[in-house]
Amino acid sequence: MPQPPSKVSSIGLALVALALPGAASAQALQCAVSAAPIRVRPDLPSAREPSRNLPIGSYTLAISWSPQYCREHARDAGARFQCGGGNRFGFTLHGLWPDGIGREWPQYCRRTTLLPDRLIRGMLCTTPSAQLLQHEWAKHGTCMPVRPEQYFARSRGLYAALRYPDMNALSRGPLTAGRLATAVARVNPGIRADMMRITATRQGWLDEIWLCLDKSFRYARCAPHAGGVDPGAAIRIWRGGGR
Numbered sequence: 201m202p203q204p205p206s207k208v209s210s211i212g213l214a215l216v217a218l219a220l221p222g223a224a225s226a227q228a229l230q231c232a233v234s235a236a237p238i239r240v241r242p243d244l245p246s247a248r249e250p251s252r253n254l255p256i257g258s259y260t261l262a263i264s265w266s267p268q269y270c271r272e273h274a275r276d277a278g279a280r281f282q283c284g285g286g287n288r289f290g291f292t293l294h295g296l297w298p299d300g301i302g303r304e305w306p307q308y309c310r311r312t313t314l315l316p317d318r319l320i321r322g323m324l325c326t327t328p329s330a331q332l333l334q335h336e337w338a339k340h341g342t343c344m345p346v347r348p349e350q351y352f353a354r355s356r357g358l359y360a361a362l363r364y365p366d367m368n369a370l371s372r373g374p375l376t377a378g379r380l381a382t383a384v385a386r387v388n389p390g391i392r393a394d395m396m397r398i399t400a401t402r403q404g405w406l407d408e409i410w411l412c413l414d415k416s417f418r419y420a421r422c423a424p425h426a427g428g429v430d431p432g433a434a435i436r437i438w439r440g441g442g443r
Contacts (some may be wrong), residue, residue: 223363223387227266227290231325234285238320240330243338245308253309256343257301258420259413261358262294265406266328267440272401282328291364293327294408295336296355298343303425309343319348326356358417363387371437378431384409395419397428398435406437 245251267290270283281287299305315337320330327333333352341351365383377398385393397410412422422428429435 223365227292227364228325229288229290231287231289231328232285233321233324238317238330240314240320240334242314243331243335249307249339251308252304252306253343254300254304254306256298256306256415258299258415258423259417260297260299260426261355261411261413262297262408263291263359263362263411264294264408265437266290266292268401268405268407268438270440271405271438278329278331281324281330287328289328290367291362291409293355293359294332295327295340296351296358297340299423306343307339312338312342312348315348319352323352323356326359354417358413362411367437368439371439375435375437376431377429377433377435380406380435381409381431391419392421393431394421397422397426398431398433399427400429400433400435404434404436406435 266282266288269292270279273279274283282289282292297305315334320333323333324330327336336355337348337351341348344351346354365387370380370383377400378393380398381393381396384396385391391411395412397412398406399408399410401407410422410426410428412420412426414420
């Protein structure tokens with residue numbers, strides 16, 4: 201349940217897993233939502249990102265590695281909540297994306313208004329960007345037969361159920377995308393390495409993990425065109441703090 205805006209919201213201690221062995225759940229070591237007004241702008245289709253009403257064939261749950269994001273965007277005004285003010289995150293929820301039956305996917309399926317302030321506040325310690333929340337609903341959520349509250353409840357529930365390996369230990373040795381996927385699968389019963397795709401920067405730093413689901417939101421083997429780097433590709437994990 202969302203915290204009142206006048207209170208500080210602190211959730212999770214699982215980022216401690218960066219220093220401790222074993223699996224971790226929630227990924228916010230410290231998250232404080234202030235009472236300051238939340239401002240978002242409409243997120244609309246464009247010539248580059250057109251509206252596409254297509255049948256849904258599957259889904260992708262995308263989670264982002266926050267230390268790498270903040271390494272690249274710490275000075276961006278839109279990243280202040282995630283990367284400044286004492287907030288610290290490990291994996292954050294990027295979004296839940298409907299996929300098509302082929303290579304094309306549905307997006308911007310119907311018009312929408314701005315998300316309510318209370319809904320955004322309740323999600324900021326999971327997806328630490330108000331504008332990204334508006335984008336995810338406008339681009340992806342509108343293609344599902346649900347209301348915003350249902351869309352974010354579904355994505356947050358899937359995200360909250362995930363467990364993570366010791367990212368600190370993994371970052372200190374030779375690592376491939378396949379080995380990282382195997383490590384994530386090992387701490388998540390029912391998920392296999394071939395049910396996820398690892399994405400990376402051009403320099404080989406971990407960016408995101410994309411988990412593949414079927415139409416019933418059960419984890420499933422990813423399609424060949426699901427994206428991500430080759431399982432044999434070398435991956436590095438940025439821990440932050442110049443380390």
